[in-house]
Amino acid sequence: MTESEIPKEYNASEVEEKWMEKWDLSMYHFNWGEDPRPQYIIDTPPPYPTGNFHIGNALNWCYIDFVARYKRMRGYNVMFPQGWDCHGLPTEVKVEEIHKITKNQVPRAEFRKMCRELTTGNIDKMRKTMLRLGFSVDWSNEFITMDPSYFVKTQKSFVRMYNHDYIYHEEHPVNWCPRCETAIAFAEVEYETRQTKLNFVHFDKVDIATTRPELMAACVAVAVNPEDKRYSQYVGQEITVPLFGQKVTLIADEDVEPEFGTGAVMICTFGDKQDVRWWVKYELPLIKAIDKQGKMTKAAGKYEGLSIAECREAVIADLKAAGFLYDQKSLEQNVGLCWRCDTPIEILSEPQWFVKIDNDGILKAADEIKWYPEYMKVRLQNWTGTMEWDWCISRQRIFATPIxxxxxxxxxxxxxxxxxxxxxxxxxxxxxxxxxxxxxxxxxxxDVLDTWMDSSITALHVTGWESEHELRLPAQIRPQGHDIIRTWAFYTILRSLALEGKRPWDSIVINGMVLGPDGHKMSKSLGNVISPEEVTTQYSADAFRQWGAVGGSTGSDVMFRWKDVVSASRFLQKLWSIYRFSMSHLKDFGQDDAEKFPTDSLLIIDRWLLSKLNRLVDTATKELDDYQFDSTFKAIRGFAWEVLADNYLELVKGRLYGDEPEGRRAAQYVLYRTIKTLSLLLAPFIPFFAEELYSRFSDESVHEQAWPAVDESFINEEAEAAGELIKEITGEVRRYKSELGMALNAPLKKLEIYNANIDTGDLAGATNSKVELMKGAPSFEYVPVEVKPNMGILGPRFRKDAGAIVKALKAESPAEIESQAASGKITVNVDDKPIELEPEAVEIKKEVISGGREVDVIEVRGAVVVIVR
Known part of the structure; x- marks a missing residue:
């Protein structure tokens, strides 16, 4: 195969479309039957079918796919199922918008049908995006929560938990969204700091400060701190509420903050969670002043029928007119909002269904699970520690699993x-x-069930719960975002324990959120939303997946930047050029040749490369076992670009184009093994590109091959050291030519190398010069005349102080630096602070002062290189 037979430019669109059509997706199917391979079941997040598989979804699925592909190659029976969490409130809202109706204006069954039709269409759109991104989903285990085959399990779980006293029905204060007209769980409440007014009001014995004057109609007590001397004489007495006239008792309670407002607060049913705590503690009466639509009730007297905002305005006006309101101050307040519509929530007392929460059991199970990263477990622990009420699971909606x-x-x-x-x-x-x-x-x-009742049994469902298969709980891994630790992770652990008494998974891997190019959370209002389709259209799916791999570490938020995608695309072209060049020299070398090749004929630089390659395999295996996708891909990229392309290929070109068959054969063997191994290492990350590479080695798919094993026989520290020396001498000679304005392929008369035991053939070809290994020491004297920092070493290690170190080095005597280098450490002062450098961090240019020849001298890793021009 010649270079001309492989296109010079990599056509990602053409390649990716070709393999999308050719791939047999059944190769990703999980085997439910007897299988000698260990199982690896992924409890995949089921997204809401909005029709938009957004970039946050895509990042998470990249992580899942990296794991799924890698584990298959490691010999696991992998299930990467795809689910769809259909019963979301946004679907109801969208149907109302599309059909210009409200859910109560059409028969219940008809409205559910509209929701199902919209959801089915949205799922189809999202499936296409997932296929375009190359995700190796096991479509034979797809599940859709609105289908009876799935929600029958949700209903069974409800019945069993009810029969075992995990579920009960009771009137209880709950978080309520007046706009959505439904209860919501605490985990679904989001908080935002908003400006409000703290209103100071005269009661008949005390003054109170409140941000909710409209709730004076529901005032059932006033509380002060027992240590507050201002009010101690009134504790236990009755107080009349202005405008509304009810008499309430003044209570002393240590939770009142004397420094806030007037030190006296209303207890209303209900303004916040603290009101609920006091209501329960003191067995106070219940006054319902706000209804389910967010309107004032009969309890509000003349304000009945007003919205909360209208009532607040009217009450303030009346308090002012009657002389009760004597001051107002601006106040920042943390307001609880509905997670779907951003409406401020209310706390209403309504009959609802609840699941009992066993905090200790959940925390114990969390400790049995391996968290990646470990610190994310704290979020679950903190949330569990703050749970005061049981989980409200009933919702006043239509499109959801019926109770x-x-x-x-x-x-x-x-x-x-x-x-x-x-x-x-x-x-x-x-x-x-x-x-x-x-x-x-x-x-x-x-009422219907909270959608988390559907999605919190995904771990049970994918492991075969209540199916024709034997239960395989726990699943091996749960990948999910950190934003739903307090919901999906929490509820799944709760339900798995309640229904089967087991943890749901062995491990949980947490991904961060995707930020826009401006560093802010993506939102339409900011105009910083990027869709996966935009990226795949302009560049490729593999470029997108590379961005996902190297964009950040597990658990951290990731910023989307177009320059990172451009960089990924350029790397694909660089890999393609490496591949194209290598394959042009392998037209007469194949698998049989590789198996029969006598490895004892390999040269130093060949052994150097194969040692580096096997260390890469070892590193990639260990990093992927710990789900460190970023460091894994960066290691692969560094090897391909710097070790293979920039050094090995340049060093062996002489052999590849030369007439010496044995040396050429050795280089072919190394290229064959290296390119084939790289295609395997790249397969989890850039599946289309890897398949294209591997297709010229085999008719089988790269995604059905085993992960490369480390060949310990090739890991050789001596070969690596000698190879590094050859590489660095070559680099120094090229730099030497460049500084003199010579072409890099310009011939040199000779290189004399002292203190080195290396092969000279590749070095001679790469430097276009005769190379002689010399014994003893040079027969002339030379002195250091210039110190140059080696930025390849200095830059990464001393990024912060690199500029100051360079300045300090140049100020020192070259002879002094050489003397220090000989002792093993170089010390420079930066801002009166000594910094120690390795000798390799500096290069010392030397000048011959005797010997009668026109030569230049370079020192590399203890070897002396005499350049004869």
Whole structure:
């Protein structure tokens, strides 16, 4: 194969489209039957089917795919399933927008059908993006939570947890979104700092300060700190609430902050969580002043029917007019918002369904799971430690898993569906038996389950729970974002323990968020949203995946920058050029030749390269075992670009183009092994490109091959040291030519090398000169005349002080630097601080002062190189 048979430019679009059509996706299927391979089940995040597989999803799926492809190559029976978490409130909102209706304006079944149709179309769009990005999904294990085959398991889990007293029904304060008209869990509340007014109001015995004057209608007590002498005389007395007239008791409680406001606070039902704590502690009455739509109730008197904001404005105006309001101050307040619509939440007392939370059990299970990175476990621990209420799992919506419950119209008892009746919608079917009281008339439960009730059983589902397969819990890994540790991770652990008494996974890998090119969270309002399709269209899927691999470490947020994608695309072209050149010299060398090649005929630089290659395999294996994608890919890129392309290929060109068959054959052997191994190492990261490389080695897919093993026989420190010496001498001679204005391929009369035991053939070819290894010491004297920093070493190690170190080196006597180098350490002073450098961090140019020849001298790693021009 000649270079001309392989296109000079890498056509990513053409290559990726070709392999998308050719790949048999069944090679990614999990084997549920007997299999000698260890299982590796991934509890894949099921995204909301919005139709937009956004860049944050894409980053997470890149991580998952790196792991899935790598583990298959390591000999695991891998399941990389794809799920879709369909029952999201955004779907209901979108259907209302599209059809210009509200969910209550059409029959329940018709509205659910509209939601299903929209969701099905969105799933199709997102599947296409995932295929375009080359994700090795096991589509035979796809699941869709709105399908009866999945939500039957959600309903079974509800029934079993109810029957085992994990689930109960009770009127209780809950977080409520007036816009969405549904309860939401604490984990779904987001917080934002907003400006508000602290209002100072005269009560008849004390003054209070409040940000919620509209809740004075629901005031059930006033509280002060027991140590606050200003109010001690009034504790236990009744106080009249202005405008509304109810009498409430003044309570002393240590949780009141005397320094805030007036030191006296209203206890309302409910302004915040603290109100709920006091309401329970002191068994206070319940006044419902706000309804489910965020309107004031009859309890608000003349303000009935007003919105919360309207009522607040009206109450403030009336307090001013009556002389009760005497001051207002601006205040920054942390406001709880609905995670979907940003509406401030209210705390309402409503009958709801709850799951009991076993904090200790969840924390114990979390300790049994390996966290990557480890510090992310703290987020779960902190969240668990702050849980005060049980998990509210009922929602006042339509498009979600129905709660399989009816209420007897005669006696009010709850009728729970039997498992054999499931899946079922109680609004469309009746119980298959009578109530214990004999009645057959029932009222269906119209509330539905929180969508996390669906997604928190994914670990159970993918491991075969309630299926024809044997349960394989725990799964091996859960990959997810750090933003849903308190929801998805927390709830999954809870449910796995409740239903099976086991942890859901062995490990959890946390990814960060994707930030826009401006460093801010991506949002349409900021105009910094980038879609994966934009990147694949302009560059390629493999370039996008490279960005995902090197953009940041596990757990950290990642900034999207176009220059990183451009850099990734350039690396693909560089790899292609390496491949193209190498394959042009392998047209008469194949697998049989490689297997029969006598490795004892390899030269030093060949052994150097193969030692470096096997160390790379060792490093990549260890790093990928720890999910360190960034450091793994950077190591591969560094080897391909710097070790292979910049050095080895330049050193062996003489052999490859020469007439000496043995040396040429050795170089061919090294290139064959190296390019084939690189295609395997690249396969998890850039699957299209790797497949294209491997296709010229085999008719089989690279993604069905074994991960390369380390060949210990090639790891050779002596060969590496000698190879490094040859590489650096070559580099120094090139630099020498460049400084003199000579062409890099210009011939030199001779190189005399002292104190070195190396092969000279590759060095002679690369420097275009005769090379002689000399014994003893040079027969002339030479002195150091100039010190030059080696920025290749100095830059990365001393990035902060590099400039100052260079200045300090140049100020020193070259002879002094040489003397220090001979002793093994060079010390320079930077801002009166001594910094020690390795001798390799400086280069000393020398000048001959006797000997009668026109030569220049370079020292490299203890070897003396005499250049004869």
């Amino acid at each position: 399989p419950i009816w209420y007897c119209k005669k006696c009010g008892e709850v009728m729970v569906a039997e498992e054999s009746w499931l899946p079922i919608d109680p609004n469309e079917a009746v119980p298959k038996k009578a109530c214990a009281c004999g009645s057959t008339e029932f009222e269906p439960e119209t």
